[in-house]
Amino acid sequence: MSEHSHSTEGHEEHAGLSKGKIWQVFGILLLITVIEFIIALVILPKGYISHGIGNFIYIALTLLKAFYIVAYFMHLKYEKLGLQLSLTVSFIFIIYFIVLMLIEGGFLNLHMINH
Template sequence: MSSETTHIHAAGAEHEEHESMTKGKIWYVFFILLGITCVEFFIALWLAPHFQIASHWVNPAYIILTLFKAYFIVAYFMHLKFEKVGLALAIIIPILFIIGLILVLTNESHYWIDLRV
């Protein structure tokens, strides 16, 4: 009887883990993502061409908005927000190291141009 109770509690815990993602929350996150995408299109198609905004201002804005979209996708649609802290850190920390490696390699890449004659 103890194994049946454990099985029932395990199934209930699995159901509770993803129960907080309701249809209302899905639509809420959808409209946030839609709003961020509309802002990106507004910057790209109207603001930047009409006001001649330099790319060193526009590109960081795109990167920041894209990181916000990535956060919402990973947190809600991939259910990372509802996972335990250890699993989230096991996913996030390697990604941070990869981003750091990309930044270091990007910084060092201009030396290749200087070496060619």
């Protein structure tokens, strides 16, 4: 019988994603979620901070959670820099165009009502 040796070449970079690392990322995501709940259910209703600042913090925490999910659970952290940059730049342009469309839509809505 022939022996089959399994090559681990190319898989060393995934060795960092152990059970401990998965639990660590889970803990970070859980902590961020708890902070978001505290902001949404306690801090904003009681008026400790303004809604604008609260929304900014909430959005920043949500983007941080998205980073952890994409980086670790979708394995983007272990991809080559070229793929990371192409996906990141594409994502930034999509967000940019959505913001531009919302601004333009608001501008048109405001001027269509007044005329």
